[in-house]
Amino acid sequence: MSVIGIDFGNESCYIAVARAGGIETITNDYSLRATPSCVAFGENTRILGVAAKNQMVTNMxxxxxxxxxxxxxSFRSPLVQKEVQAFPFPVIEMPDGSIGVRVYYGGEEQTFSIQQVTAxxxxxxxxxxxxxxxxxxxxCVISVPSYFTDAERHALLxxxxxxxxxxxRILNEPAAVGLAYGIYHQDLPPPEEKPRNVIFIDCGQSTTQVAVCAFxxxxxxxxSCLADPNLGGRDFDNELALHFAADFKKRYNIDPMNDKRAWLRLLTEVEKxxxxMSANSNELPMNIECFMExxxxxxxMKRADFEKLTENLLRRVHHLMRSCLxxxxxxxxxxxxxxIVGGSSRIPAIKQSIQETFRKPPSTTLNQDEAVSRGCALQCAMLSPAFKVRDFSISDVQMYPITLKWLGPDSEDGEMEVFPVNHQVPFSKMLTFYRKEPxxxxAVYSGNIPYHNPVIGExxxxNITPTAEGESPKIKVKVRVNMNGVFKVASASLVEKKGAEEMEQDAASPSAMEETEDGKTPKSNTTVPNTNAASDDSQKNGPVGENDVPMDEKNDKQDQEKPNHMDGNGAEEGETKPERKGKKAKLVLKTVDLPITSTVCQLSKDVINDLVERESKMVMHDRQEKERIDARNAVEEYVYEMRNRISDDLQEFIASNDREKFMQFLDETENWLYDEGENCKKSVYVTRRQDLQKHGDPVVARKKEFDERPLCFDQLGGGLQQVRKALDLFAQGDEKYNHIDAEDMKKVEKALQEKEAWLDKAFNSLSNLPKExxxxxxAQQIRAEKQALDNVVMPILNKPKPKVEPPPAPKSEGGEAPSAESPASEAPDGASAASSKMDVDQ
Incomplete structure (x- = not known):
């Protein structure tokens, strides 16, 4: 099982994977770590990633x-209208107000939503x-900028x-960078000590984000976390492009801003x-051949002029850093x-601004391009049961304040800011309402946000009805910003007062959850349903509280005050406990789950299923088209290869008349490929190549046989020489073979004579054979004869000699063999041990 982390960037994407005890970045089919965020369409196929980027200008x-x-x-958003002006491809408004792109694909014009293109x-x-x-x-875990709203996060999901x-999980980019930093630093202070404060500055292609983290x-x-969604490397490129466009209009009388293709080429060159200029302060040239007309x-341009030209952008970066701190x-x-991370953080002026703002040199201990994807891969490994990762909790913040609005009992509107700016995420709060009807x-984003529509959802x-006394029952609503940064109403429940006898009758109800009058819930097997389509919130490092619902102190206090009207956190007042003689009667509460209908900016399951099926069909079509193109390329490659070889190394191995016919067939096939054979099925190309191989493969085989035969003959002849030498040694009584039976050596001699005869015959049959x-x-037969010879003679010639048992040691006069451990002094006549052994041998 493999889990990956994806850094989804506006210009490029990076993929990291957790394996072999570490994190590594995956390379694509071009052996590049970065995969461009480009999707292109051909007449019959889709072109994705690097290939799409390479033909951007020609197929813009x-x-x-x-x-x-x-x-x-939404299409009518001012930001979208500004973005659309730079696109050379048509962008249209969909019936629901969203954005679509119109392309030519599959022989017709088709429209795809942005979700489909991203998919x-x-x-x-x-x-x-x-x-x-x-x-x-x-x-997988996918990164998003911290400023992404609920609608953008839903669209990504x-x-x-x-x-x-x-x-x-959807992980904010600053949190991913912080995780990649923190999990590898073993010198962080313990929880009871003062934390280490680190600032992360991510200057990407289209966005700049600044985050302050405590470790x-x-x-x-x-x-704290702040972002400028419209400040990135592309804005520096645009300033340069506008400068040079004005210069070219003045000096060459051409305007690149009126030509989309020329503008794309200019943006590519100014980025280079x-x-x-980031690496060289000298004046540098820029040349574009055949630019326009x-x-x-x-x-x-030199670096000083560039910094002066982009002074307003650098000022915005400085202001963002100061505000976040x-x-x-x-x-x-x-x-x-x-x-610092992100490609644009390499600009020297940005590094200098960081130095001036924080009075510290920027640190580059993280991989500036891959830090986000590595953090996502780490988070994915933490959430996957297949990996064991060091515990590391992440507490993110809410970028924009979230306010909840409702209609009061007397048609009076009410609202409450449930999650202010920089509030902890993920987090849940419990709100109490009094209502007689549904x-x-x-939920809306409040405050100053750079978005056209602040509504999150409704x-x-x-299933709310008055009580038996006609009063408004108590409704508890749990709201949550989950680990994906998505707001939702997690659950709603109606609280009913019941005596102990009534509760005994309702004990078998599976949807009930008991509460005591003070609001504390005893242990039960009741599960609060997840009524939103968002991902599961369960997280081992999330905050916990009553009923595993984190509650802030202010909310708890308001809930205990129990006002008699709905103020956002109200509760009942005036409750009393009925008493009995000798024993106090206990009043218990029954909690009944209420259904919630959510209306958010999210595709329905039916629509997603249809789009999944459509994407699967396009993937299958792409695979079939690739196989078809590969088959066509195989025919074309075979034509070019054989045409060159027939005139070169294969010329001697084909008769002149056959060569002329084959060359004519090759020329006909080449013309057919660029005419009626341009868009044939895969089977047609396979059949065509097989027809070509019927003519070409025998020629290639003859050349191959001619090259391999001498070596095979040498191997067989060398083997025969070795066998003949062994027979001669045996005849001379050489001790190397004197242990072999004469009958076995006759078998060797017979095999030798048979193979020598076969070799002479084969050599004579091939000596005068024309090459064509x-x-x-x-050659395969020659190798088989050599193997047959080895199978007969080698077991005989390599037969090991029988082992010779050593003679038994003679006994001494006392009837015992002399001990090998006897000292030299015990030898007779004072002789040494060595001489004693020599006497025994005699």
Whole structure:
């Protein structure tokens, strides 16, 4: 079982896997670690990843890129309208207000949603992982920017489901980087000591994120996290491109901004120039051949001019870092180190800004490109039962405040901020309402957020009726931001008061959960249902509290005050316990689960199932198309190879008339490939190649036989010489073979005579054979004769000599053999031990 972590970037994706006791990054089919976030469409197939990026300029209207910024957004969003202006491919509004892209695929125009395009990229990443690991891959953790909203996270989960992934968790990129940092540092302070504060700055292709984390041994707590969704490496590229576009318009009288293809080429070249300026402060050239209107253009720039040109962007980076530090409540002196990741963090001006802001040099102990994917792989291994990983808990923060709105009892609207900015995530809260009829809760993002639609979703709670006395029953609602950063109403329950006798009658009810009057729940087997479509929240390192529901102190206090109206956290008041003589009667509470209908920005199960089936069909079609193209390429390759060889090393092995016919067949096949054979089925190409091989393979076989025969004859002749030499030694009485029976040696001599006769005959039959004729004896037959000879003679010639038993030692006069351990002084006449042994031998 393999688990992977995916860094889903706007420009590139990285895949990391946990195996062999560590984390490693997977390379794709081009032996690259980075797989471009590009999806292209040909006439009959999809082109994904590196291949799609390589033909972006030539197939720009059918190549989709930059779609991460469109995921989960509405078409009329101002940010989307700004993004669409830079795309050369058509982007349209779907009937539900979402975004779609129109491409030419399968011989017709087709429209795909952003979730489908993202799923296509995930399909490619899954294919890369399975090819590298040689096993099926299903479980994964995918990273997202910290500013992603519920709609964007739901859209990502939908895309992953379409691709066949089981997402164990969506992990914010700063948290992934923090995990990759913290789990490998064994010198972190213990929990009872002051934590180590580390700042992580992630400057990516389209986003800059700054996070302040507090580390203790085995624990990460996010203190603050800020992001600028519209500040990244591409913005630096755009500033350079605009500068050079104005320069080219002035000097060459061309405007690249009016030509999408020229603009893409310019962006590619200025990105290369930007990387060169990061390593070199001298003035550097930029040259583009045949840029527009068949004109070659050139320009020059040095790092100082680049920094002046992008001064406003650098100022935004500085402001983001200062704001994040201020939100965390820390001083510069409290910061242990500043870690940088992301490709754009290599810009020297950004490093200098970090130095000036935090008075510390930026640290590059993490892999700037792969840190996010490695953190995701670690988290996936922690959540998978197949791996044993060191315990390390992650406490993230809520990026935007979440407010809950509702309609009051007297048609009065009410609202409450349930999760403020930088609130701990994952986290649950229990709210109490008083209602006589079903009601709806609306969750929205409050405050200043850079999004067109602040609504998260609506949650309708049904099956609410008045009590027997006509009063409003007590409704407890559990709201939660789960480990994926998704808000949901986890459960709703109606609390009924009942006496002990009534409870005994209802004890068999499977949906009831008992509570005492003070609100504390005794142990029971009741399970709170998960009514939302989001992923399971169970996490071994999550916070715990009453009923495994984390509650803050303010919420507990408000629940204990028990006001007689709904204020967001209200409860009942005026409850009394009935008394009996001699024994106090206990009033108990019965809790009944209520159904919740959620309306969120998420695809329904039926729609996802249809899209899964459609994606599976496209994957199958891609596989069949690849096999068809491979078969066609095999025919084309065979034509070119045999044409060259027939005129070169195979020329002597084919008759002149056969060569002319074969060359004509090869030329006809080549013309057929580029005419009526352009789009044939795989079986047609296979049949065509087999017809070619009927002519070419015998020629190749004759050449192969001609090359192998001399070696085979040498091996057989050498074996015969060795056997003849052994027979001569036997005849001379050589001690090497004097233990072999004469009958066995006759068998050896007979085998020798038979093989020598066969060799003479074979050699004579092949000596005058023309090269263009098929040989009557093949190299394989010669090897078989050599093996037959070895099978007969080798067991005889290699027969081991019989072992000779050593003679028994003579006995002494006393009837006992002399001891080998007798000292030399005991030898007769004072002789040495050695001379004593010599006397015995005599």
């Amino acid at each position: 209207k059918n190549t989709i890129w930059g779609f991460k910024k469109l995921l989960g957004r 296509m990229l995930f399909t490619k990443l899954k294919e890369i992982a399975e090819a590298a690991l040689h096993t099926k891959v299903c479980d 939908d895309a992953a489901a379409i691709a066949g992934f089981n997402v164990l 203790n041994k085995g624990k990460l707590k996010m203190l 120039l930007k990387k060169q 068949e004109k070659d253009v050139s320009a020059r 201020q939100d965390s409540g820390l001083r510069v002196e409290d910061v242990h180190s500043v870690e 009601f709806t809760l609306q 949650f309708k709670i049904d 004729k098929n040989p009557p004896i093949l």
